[in-house]
Every structure is written in C-alpha cells, then in structure tokens.
Amino acid sequence: MHRIAVEDYAAIIRGHLAALQTRPVELVPLALAAGRVTAVEVRSPIALPTFRNSQMDGFAVHASDLRSIPVRLPILGEIAAGAVDPAALPQGSAIAIMTGAPLPAGADAVVPVEDTRRTDGVVEILRGRDAGDYVREEGSDIAAGEVLLPAGLRLASRHLAALAAANLMDVAVRARVRVAVVSTGNELVAPGTPLTNGRLPDANGIAITAAVTAAGAEVVDVQLSGDDPARLGALLDRSIAAGAELILTSGGISMGAHEPVRQLLEPLGATVGTVDMQPGGPQAYARYRDVAVVCFPGNPVSSQLGFALFVAPPLRELAGMPPAVRRTLALAAPLQSTSGRRQFLRGRLTEDGGVATVAGPGSHLVAALAAADVLIDVPPEVIGLPVGATVDTVDL
Amino acid sequence: MHRIAVEDYAAIIRGHLAALQTRPVELVPLALAAGRVTAVEVRSPIALPTFRNSQMDGFAVHASDLRSIPVRLPILGEIAAGAVDPAALPQGSAIAIMTGAPLPAGADAVVPVEDTRRTDGVVEILRGRDAGDYVREEGSDIAAGEVLLPAGLRLASRHLAALAAANLMDVAVRARVRVAVVSTGNELVAPGTPLTNGRLPDANGIAITAAVTAAGAEVVDVQLSGDDPARLGALLDRSIAAGAELILTSGGISMGAHEPVRQLLEPLGATVGTVDMQPGGPQAYARYRDVAVVCFPGNPVSSQLGFALFVAPPLRELAGMPPAVRRTLALAAPLQSTSGRRQFLRGRLTEDGGVATVAGPGSHLVAALAAADVLIDVPPEVIGLPVGATVDTVDL
Structure with missing residues (x-):
C-alpha cells in the first residue's frame, strides 16, 4: 500500500475488523440495557394486553343496553385496576371500572365517566357507545410469541418499555467491542504533568477513549508508551490480557527515526502507507497476536480524523447506530x-x-x-x- | 387548568423546572467528562503549540539557503520529538528533525524528507521552501489565556483532546439534574414477577429511567408505589433524601377512585388537568417539599409521550443537547x-x-x-x- 484513496482504505479497515462482527451474546437486565443492541429478535412471551381491560375510568356496560339514550342502569359495584376475575355483568346493569381494570364477562363497552351522571347506585348514561368502544382486547397490541423487537436494534426507552410490559427481566444483547487505546511517543506525559524538558500532554488517550465510547464500543485499557518497540509490545500484550479485541495506536508510524509502532509491527506484516487526505495521511494496520491493530498518526487532529473516517463507521454499525450525518x-x-x-x-x-x-x-x-x-x-x-x-x- | 394546548403546557412545565437551570458546578477528570457540559468557559493555561516545532519529519534549514536548488547542506545532527533547547542552527547547514520536535534557533523552514536525498552527513535539498513552511509557530493554534471552549458545551472527544492538549486534568461541568422516577398502581410489579392475580409489570420505572438518562440527566431513585397516598408520600420523602431535584411520577392522576398522586398532591396545590392531545391527555404538576414533581398518566405510551414533549426539552437543553429532530x-x-x-x-x-x-x-x-x-x-x-x-x- 503506498498511496490510497480514503474510501478504499475505509473498505480495507472494514475488512480488517470483519471478525468483530461475530459478537458474543450477553444477557443483561433491562435497567442496564439502554444503548445496547439486541443480539437476536425478541418474541413476546405473553399477549399484550394480557387481558381484556378498560381504556377509561367509567362504567362497563352491554352496548346493546344503550340503544335509547339517556338510559339509567343500576351500578353493581366497582372493578379496580389489579382486580381479578370479576363476576359477569348481567344485561341491564353497569359496573364502575377503572382504567386498566379487567372487563367483566358480558360487558362489551366502557362509557367514560365524563359521559355519565351518577346518583345513589344508579348511573345515567348520556351518550351511546358501540361494542368494543374503550375496550382494549387481549393481544390487540401483540400476540404471545410474536416478534416484539428485531435483532440488531439499539435499545432506547420505548423498546425497554415494551420489553418490561412483556414481563421480561433481561434482554440478550451483543457484547460491546472491547478496545485498547495506546499512545506512543517519548515526549508524552499524562495531562497535568509539568511540561518541562519538552514534554507534551497526551491528548489521544483521553480523546480516542471518548470517541470509542461514543461509537458504542468499550475501552478496556488505556496506555502510554515511549519510543521503545519492545516496551510497546509488552503494553500490547497487557491490552490483550485485558480482553482487547481491537487495539488503536497513535503515533510512531511515519518516516522518522523513532517509530515504535512501525518498528514493532512492520516485521509482523503491518501495512503502512499514506491515505490520500490531509491531515491524517499516514495510516497503518496490522495483526498482533491475532488481534486487529489500527494505527493513527500521533497528532490529535489526525488521530481523531482517522478514527472518525475508518474505525467509527464499522463500530457504529455494530452498535446499531446510524452513520455520521x-x-x-x-x-x-x-x-x-x-x-x-x-x-x-x-x-x-x-x-x-x-x-x-x-x-x-x-x-x-x-x-x-x-x-x-x-x-x-x-x-x-x-x-x-x-x-x-x-x-x-x-x-x- | 382544565384543557390546555401542548405548547402552552410545555411552557408551563419549562417554567416549573426553571430552578433547575442554576446548576452546581463539579470538577471532573477528563476521562470522565465525555457527555458532560462545561459550566464556564475554559481558557487555555498555555499556548498551543507550546513551542515552535516541525510539522514534518525532514530537515530544519534557513530558507534563505534554498535560493538555488538543488543545494547540498551538511547535517549537524538530529532533533527528536521531546528534545530540549536544541543548539542554534548556523546558516549554511541543516539538521534532521522529527515531527513535533522543537525548531533550533535560526532555522525558519522544514524540508520534508521526501524532498531530500541524504548521503554521508550531507543532505541534498531538491525543492525550495519559504520561511515558515512546515513550521508550527508557538501559539498559532491558541494563545495562553484565550478561550478554548465556551460555557454550555457538551463535551465530545475533540473537546477533550483540546483540554488534554492544553495540559488540563479536570474540567468544570454542570452537575447533572438528579431525577427520581416513581411508578404508581396497586397492580404493578417488577418485570419478571409471575402475573397472577391481575398483576401487571411496571414498564415505566425502566423506560422513564432510560429516557431521563438519554436526556442527559441522572436518575437517583426508582420506586414503585401502590395506591396508598400516605405510602406514596413516604416514597417521595425517600427520593428527596436521595437528592432528587425533580420527581417524575406515572399513574394515579385521572378521574378514578384510586389516584394516589392526585390524592397526595392536590391538597398541596398540584395542578391537574388535560392537555389537548392523545394519548397522554391527563397531566399534572406540583411541588412537594419544594421539589418539582411532574406527573404522567400510567400507561407507558402516555408517559413516554409526556416525557418527550414536556420534560425532555428543558433537560436536553440543560445537558447541552439539541432538541429532538x-x-x-x-x-x-x-x-x-x-x-x-x-x-x-x-x-x-x-x-x-x-x-x-x-x-x-x-x-x-x-x-x-x-x-x-x-x-x-x-x-x-x-x-x-x-x-x-x-x-x-x-x-x-
């Protein structure tokens, strides 16, 4: 690879990261599942609604009793939300009913309280209703066994509402991609260190970590390496021990005399070259102990650009996120x-x-x-x- | 309030939450600052670049020595990144220099290595350069004391890169709004509970929590209340003890007989009414022990809608997020x-x-x-x- 177009290099890196597409599955409780991505389609174990219930506070009736309006019906009692197996409602009577409460057998409509006048055990119904009005039929939202959520969906609050309503506690999601971030350069120190003797604060450790997280992946290791290739190799070993599936390095890949990334990885078959863009032209990729490594230039602007153009798109896709606008x-x-x-x-x-x-x-x-x-x-x-x-x- | 337009109710709730706009300030380390919002403008404590340095791997020269091309210049040594106070470069000579390394006094241009041929201590320069070429002047990105980031900015990776490059360890951010989520209804149980006896899983606790988090606020308490107003009051006390500045309830505000939110809060001055929309018409708001309470209907669709229309917009604004598209x-x-x-x-x-x-x-x-x-x-x-x-x- 010598000089390559942005789109072609993006395709190469996408291929380089192809093995990440096979994601392990994790079962996580709903309270921790926001932003995670469904690993498989989710079927509802139950029908929703789970039982025939009232859409309004009002009176359950036989719609056929409302043919002539107004009509006065005796009130047989009240059904609260959470009530169980209410007695059947005889023709010619009404029963007070709360939103969400089970409809008694026989009743086929609910008259909202606003359309009634109640006096001493009798309700006067002021407006006619058809069978089915303000009744939520069992399974009218979803039947038991139907697909509630597709695979590959990034879970937002409304999806969690549906999972909880279906009485699920957990959801099977794709494991996040585990990433290590390694900055290289003898001059680099942690931000906040006194900048004597030509030292420069490392901006990439923090900024690439944030960019990885924003792309839906998980940073498992952040390290700072000097210019010694052997030391860099030991740090990569550590990142792999920490579970890294992808290592992102910054610095050490250009034409200078002290290029530890290049010195370590080129003998292992790294591809080093120039993408036709500025900034961020020098780019490289490699495998180290079978783990994908993507190497950016050391300058924070270049590394942010390299991440945004080459690594963020496949990571965002795995995280069920749309591409950058x-x-x-x-x-x-x-x-x-x-x-x-x-x-x-x-x-x-x-x-x-x-x-x-x-x-x-x-x-x-x-x-x-x-x-x-x-x-x-x-x-x-x-x-x-x-x-x-x-x-x-x-x-x- | 009886029947009110969506936009008018949104303005009322925005006013109801106005006290939240005065946010405490927290100093957080950069590694934890992604997604947080700057509390004040941030000035750079140092100039960037901190010293005059090379933009390329190549040779530092006096541009005036390149008037006739090609030209051969003796190489006086090498300046690595991280080098300190290199000796001045005499006219008529060159010194190898790495990207980011300090320019020696006297040198005013860098010739990229690609435009040179090196043999035995001498470099042949194949292309002329002007003074300033490939030189990054001290402070050319930002001067010491200049504004690096404005107040009210939601921090993304590129902002963290700038803070780290300016050698800052921490950033002053707005405290997140602390929210409690309380679901009400005797029939509600935690998702995963066997649904005998008319029980229904509570979807709002999980879904409103996720929606609050997605709007940049922090959930400090999630509770489930039955229909007893006194018990509900005790739960709200607990949420306030947990630090809640805003309490979001669902259920218990309509016209039925068991409406604990209404029964507790109406005597304390709650405003209960109907917003001109479906679903989610019934809405209420109150203060409880001086803490803002916003009350949604119990149905998950209604409560998600109420949150999205009335509470998410001011929370997103406080979190430096754009409004929903x-x-x-x-x-x-x-x-x-x-x-x-x-x-x-x-x-x-x-x-x-x-x-x-x-x-x-x-x-x-x-x-x-x-x-x-x-x-x-x-x-x-x-x-x-x-x-x-x-x-x-x-x-x-």
Missing part, C-alpha cells in the same frame, strides 16, 4: 485548500445554515478542531472556493 | 385520526423517506410504540389524510 452545505466564507491532496478542513456551522472553515489545514490545530462542528471534504483539485459554493460535510 | 414527511399510507383531539400517532419511516402509522391511536399499544421511529403530530381537525400528504413528525 453527511450534508451538502453552502460556504459562508471563501475557502482555500492545498492542491493535490484531499483535505478534510474543520468547519463551523453558521447561523444561516451555512459553513465556514475554522483556522487552517494544519494537523496541530487541536483547539480549532474543538471549535468545529463538521469536517469539510475538499477534493484534491480544489485550491479555492467562493462564498455560496456548496461543499460536502461530515458531522463531528 | 422535527421533520415534515410525506405519508406512505393513508392516515386516520380522531376528530377534535390533537393526536400524536406513532409512525415508522419507510424506505423511500416517507412515514406510515404503526397500529392505532391507543395509549396501550406499547409494542407498537417500540416499532415506531417518530411521532406524527396530527392537528385536531384532521380525520384522515391521503398517501402523499405531508405531516409534521418528531423523532423518537
């Missing part, structure tokens, strides 16, 4: 680009629904990235675009 | 509605970008809600619409 927007300010390289410029949405670049193209502009809402995808042949020209964007 | 879509199937009431029908997106209703209007159709992608907002005067008619929708 792509839009065509009009430029609110002129744009300059470097000829010959596809640029992903950082853009900010404007009040009027357009987009403007934030700062320049440099991969070191991490504060500018933080101010951006989208990436503007500028083709290699473009060197400039005027206000009003349309550009393709990807939401950050 | 509203779209105008074309009907892929005819639609029927009940005259006289604004309906929020459950809709499913179709392959061709349209929308069709899922099942009927009943508030008991929780399986149908789980199959829906959007709510279709149908005005009260509409009784039917043909294929192709446009409707307003809100994403679920």
Whole structure:
C-alpha cells in the first residue's frame, strides 16, 4: 500500500475488523440495557394486553343496553385496576371500572365517566357507545410469541418499555467491542504533568477513549508508551490480557527515526502507507497476536480524523447506530485548500445554515478542531472556493 | 387548568423546572467528562503549540539557503520529538528533525524528507521552501489565556483532546439534574414477577429511567408505589433524601377512585388537568417539599409521550443537547385520526423517506410504540389524510 484513496482504505479497515462482527451474546437486565443492541429478535412471551381491560375510568356496560339514550342502569359495584376475575355483568346493569381494570364477562363497552351522571347506585348514561368502544382486547397490541423487537436494534426507552410490559427481566444483547487505546511517543506525559524538558500532554488517550465510547464500543485499557518497540509490545500484550479485541495506536508510524509502532509491527506484516487526505495521511494496520491493530498518526487532529473516517463507521454499525450525518452545505466564507491532496478542513456551522472553515489545514490545530462542528471534504483539485459554493460535510 | 394546548403546557412545565437551570458546578477528570457540559468557559493555561516545532519529519534549514536548488547542506545532527533547547542552527547547514520536535534557533523552514536525498552527513535539498513552511509557530493554534471552549458545551472527544492538549486534568461541568422516577398502581410489579392475580409489570420505572438518562440527566431513585397516598408520600420523602431535584411520577392522576398522586398532591396545590392531545391527555404538576414533581398518566405510551414533549426539552437543553429532530414527511399510507383531539400517532419511516402509522391511536399499544421511529403530530381537525400528504413528525 503506498498511496490510497480514503474510501478504499475505509473498505480495507472494514475488512480488517470483519471478525468483530461475530459478537458474543450477553444477557443483561433491562435497567442496564439502554444503548445496547439486541443480539437476536425478541418474541413476546405473553399477549399484550394480557387481558381484556378498560381504556377509561367509567362504567362497563352491554352496548346493546344503550340503544335509547339517556338510559339509567343500576351500578353493581366497582372493578379496580389489579382486580381479578370479576363476576359477569348481567344485561341491564353497569359496573364502575377503572382504567386498566379487567372487563367483566358480558360487558362489551366502557362509557367514560365524563359521559355519565351518577346518583345513589344508579348511573345515567348520556351518550351511546358501540361494542368494543374503550375496550382494549387481549393481544390487540401483540400476540404471545410474536416478534416484539428485531435483532440488531439499539435499545432506547420505548423498546425497554415494551420489553418490561412483556414481563421480561433481561434482554440478550451483543457484547460491546472491547478496545485498547495506546499512545506512543517519548515526549508524552499524562495531562497535568509539568511540561518541562519538552514534554507534551497526551491528548489521544483521553480523546480516542471518548470517541470509542461514543461509537458504542468499550475501552478496556488505556496506555502510554515511549519510543521503545519492545516496551510497546509488552503494553500490547497487557491490552490483550485485558480482553482487547481491537487495539488503536497513535503515533510512531511515519518516516522518522523513532517509530515504535512501525518498528514493532512492520516485521509482523503491518501495512503502512499514506491515505490520500490531509491531515491524517499516514495510516497503518496490522495483526498482533491475532488481534486487529489500527494505527493513527500521533497528532490529535489526525488521530481523531482517522478514527472518525475508518474505525467509527464499522463500530457504529455494530452498535446499531446510524452513520455520521453527511450534508451538502453552502460556504459562508471563501475557502482555500492545498492542491493535490484531499483535505478534510474543520468547519463551523453558521447561523444561516451555512459553513465556514475554522483556522487552517494544519494537523496541530487541536483547539480549532474543538471549535468545529463538521469536517469539510475538499477534493484534491480544489485550491479555492467562493462564498455560496456548496461543499460536502461530515458531522463531528 | 382544565384543557390546555401542548405548547402552552410545555411552557408551563419549562417554567416549573426553571430552578433547575442554576446548576452546581463539579470538577471532573477528563476521562470522565465525555457527555458532560462545561459550566464556564475554559481558557487555555498555555499556548498551543507550546513551542515552535516541525510539522514534518525532514530537515530544519534557513530558507534563505534554498535560493538555488538543488543545494547540498551538511547535517549537524538530529532533533527528536521531546528534545530540549536544541543548539542554534548556523546558516549554511541543516539538521534532521522529527515531527513535533522543537525548531533550533535560526532555522525558519522544514524540508520534508521526501524532498531530500541524504548521503554521508550531507543532505541534498531538491525543492525550495519559504520561511515558515512546515513550521508550527508557538501559539498559532491558541494563545495562553484565550478561550478554548465556551460555557454550555457538551463535551465530545475533540473537546477533550483540546483540554488534554492544553495540559488540563479536570474540567468544570454542570452537575447533572438528579431525577427520581416513581411508578404508581396497586397492580404493578417488577418485570419478571409471575402475573397472577391481575398483576401487571411496571414498564415505566425502566423506560422513564432510560429516557431521563438519554436526556442527559441522572436518575437517583426508582420506586414503585401502590395506591396508598400516605405510602406514596413516604416514597417521595425517600427520593428527596436521595437528592432528587425533580420527581417524575406515572399513574394515579385521572378521574378514578384510586389516584394516589392526585390524592397526595392536590391538597398541596398540584395542578391537574388535560392537555389537548392523545394519548397522554391527563397531566399534572406540583411541588412537594419544594421539589418539582411532574406527573404522567400510567400507561407507558402516555408517559413516554409526556416525557418527550414536556420534560425532555428543558433537560436536553440543560445537558447541552439539541432538541429532538422535527421533520415534515410525506405519508406512505393513508392516515386516520380522531376528530377534535390533537393526536400524536406513532409512525415508522419507510424506505423511500416517507412515514406510515404503526397500529392505532391507543395509549396501550406499547409494542407498537417500540416499532415506531417518530411521532406524527396530527392537528385536531384532521380525520384522515391521503398517501402523499405531508405531516409534521418528531423523532423518537
């Protein structure tokens, strides 16, 4: 691989991660299942509603008793929600009934309390109703054994409501992809360390961890490596021991003299090359002890971009999430680009629904990235675009 | 309050929750800050880049030495990333330099390694460069003391990258709104309990908890109450002891005989009424020991709808999240509605970008809600619409 198009490299990485698609299944309680993805379709063990019940507070009646309105009917008692096996309702009578309470045999309609007048054991019905009115039939929402939720669905509150209503305690979900994040570079220290002697804070450990989590996967290890390839190998061993199925490295893959990722992984068959984009051109991938490794450049802007373009899409798909939103927007300010390289410029949405670049193209502009809402995808042949020209964007 | 429009009730609840806008501030480590919202603007304590450095692996030079190309320059050594205070570069010489390494005094350009040929301590430069080329100036991303992030920003990975790059360990964020969820109804049991004797599984405890969490707030208590108002009061006391700033109840507010929420809170000044919508018309709100309470009907579809329309918008705003997406879509199937009431029908997106209703209007159709992608907002005067008619929708 020497110079490769963004889409082609994305396809390669998708293939490189194909083994992750076979996900173990976990049974998790509903209270912990929000955001997880159903592993198999879920069938309802029971009919919903589980029994024929009232849709309103009112009076259960025989609809045939309401042919002439108003009509006065004796009230035989009351059926509360949670009542069990109420006695059958004789023709020519009514019984007070609460929303959700079981309908007595014989009754076939409910008259809402608003359409009645009650006096001394008698209810006057002021409006006629047909059989079935305000009655929720057993199984009218779903029958026992029917599919309640499909496989591959990311669970939101309404899906959990349906699972709970079907009296399920647990749901079978796909195990999250377990990811390790390893930053490399002798100069890197944990953020907050005094920056003497040329030290730089490691931004990738925290930022790639957050990006992985936002893509629905789970970070099981975060490490910081110097420039020693042997030490890096020991850290990767540790990540694999921690259960990592995918290792994301940053730094150490370019043309310099101290490139530990390259030095460790190239002898093991890593593919190192340049994707036709700026920033984030240098990219690599490998297998280490049969675990997929994807390697980004060390600069936080480059590594965020590499993650967003190559790793986030397959992870989001496994997590049942939609792809990042792509839009065509009009430029609110002129744009300059470097000829010959596809640029992903950082853009900010404007009040009027357009987009403007934030700062320049440099991969070191991490504060500018933080101010951006989208990436503007500028083709290699473009060197400039005027206000009003349309550009393709990807939401950050 | 008797009968009130959706938008008016939404404004009332927004006002009812106004006190929540004053959020306590928490200092959280960056590794735990994803999804949290900056409490104040964050200024960078340092300039970024922190020192003048190379954008490429290559050779640092005096640009003025490149006037005639090719040119051969002696290599004085190498500057690695993390190097400290390199010696000044004399005119007429070059020094190998790694990406991110500090530029020596005197040098004002970097020639990428691709544009050079190296032999025995001498580098041949094949392409001219101007002063500043491939040099990242100190502070060119952000100056010390400049605003790095605004207040009220929901932190994503790129923001965390900027905070870490600025050598910050922690970030001041708004405390999440602490919410208690209380389901009421004698018939309700925890999901998974045998459904004998008219028992029904409580879906609201799990589903409202998930909805609150998805709206960026934090659930501190989840409880199940029978129909005894005194017992309900004791549960609300417990939720307040657990730190709840907002209590969401479901059930117990309609016209029936066993309405514990109404019985407890109406004497304390609760407002109970009907919002002009189906499902979820009956709604109430109150203060209990000065804590805001918002009361939904008991049916899971109604309570999910009430949460989505009235409580989610102010919570999402506090959590720095955008409002739910509203779209105008074309009907892929005819639609029927009940005259006289604004309906929020459950809709499913179709392959061709349209929308069709899922099942009927009943508030008991929780399986149908789980199959829906959007709510279709149908005005009260509409009784039917043909294929192709446009409707307003809100994403679920």
